[in-house]
Amino acid sequence: MTKDIRIAVIGLGYVGLPLARLFSTKYKTIGFDLNQARVAKLMNGHDDTLEVSDELLRQAISQHGFVCTADIEMIRECNFYVVAVPTPVDRNNRPDLGPLIGASTTVGQVIAKNDIVVYESTVYPGVTEEECIPVIEKTSGLKFNVDFFAGYSPERINPGDKLHTVEKIKKVTSGSTPEVADIVDGVYNSVLTNGTHKAPSIKVAEASKIIENSQRDVNIAFMNELAKIFNAMGIDTHDVIEAAATKWNFIKLSPGLVGGHCISVDPYYLIQKAQVYGVLPRIMSNARRLNDGMGAYVANQTVKLMNKNGILVKDADILILGITFKENCPDIRNTKIVDIYDTLSEYTPNITVFDPWANANQVNKEYGITIKNDLAVITAHRYDAIILAVAHEQFLSLDIRSMLKEEGGIVYDVKGVLDRNIINGRL
16 A cells, blocks of 8 residues: 655654654655755755764665755655644744644645645644645645545654654554555554554544643643742652652652743643633643743742852852753753743843753844853853753763852752752752
8 A cells, every 4th residue: 555655744853854764764755844954954964953863864865865855846746745844832822833834735735636644743633634634625626535635643753862763653643534544554654663553533643642742741740849849848859759759650750841842832732722612721721830930940949049058149150051951952942941041130141051962043043042062161160050951961970069169159950960969959
């Protein structure tokens, strides 16, 4: 059923590129992205997101004929379209389907009779069939489930994770008819080590993805709430978790900042859709509110420790280690480190952010923050407070206390990875 498949992947970001590269090992595959600069870099054999190594990318291009393009005409001969574009929220946390609608319009311009389009973008149940498919129908003039067909296979990419790479994860698949569901499942199954799970419908597949991230959001929110409680009591939260984890059925998680494009965004899609059906999702809404406030909480805890240690907060020199949303990854999307920075900026303009993984130009463009990438510049200065915000591997070997001023300073460990003998507080 899959021998004549010709694949086009729409969107070459953290999700689309690794998937397209993998598909290219088995099928003729073209990657499409509107960002011409991104396309040019990829065709030169480098991925700025670092999700696909230069070696693998160049191998895909030279050995498997993988092509990246911004020219829509180059994907017209494909017959299996995969949409992997972002699904963000606006400033009021309402789902923004703009990129998805745009990608659907693109597909509608090239899709032909009997072609299949599969969506990977995280959405609330119903988006594929109720929002995206009508756009394709209108643009193409073709009729859904008569002239063309659809599927949904939620992405499961974890940025920076070199263990759970796309070929090793188990994928959920679905199709708009039983026959198409088999074809979609067959295409994905043919390139995956751990196979697939075929959901009974597109809406079930959509819902499965949205609850994956919502569940993690709620669980982390509980740990963050515990951290606030135990910090107020003067008890180390991590010690409590270690003790509780000795019980066989305790789920061991840690408190922390919830940023990135998935956990901190996706629950809003289900929250809004639930309200349309008259259901107020209190647990998810409260979890989002609590997790969104943790950056400010970390900043305020730092200020509290500085006051306790007799350090003048006004105009203090503060170093924040890390600005990406997670360790050993250049992804700065929706990073909550910005909330730490913004809160501390109310007290002092002398805040230095150091991150060797982040692109300084992107950070400045997205958040208006100037960061440093040179360790020598950072270690040449001395600080009143240092916040380890991201557990990049480069930070774990730093002699952090030697970077404090001689008259004293504090170290706050957001990630709970530093020796407790060198820190003054941790989340």
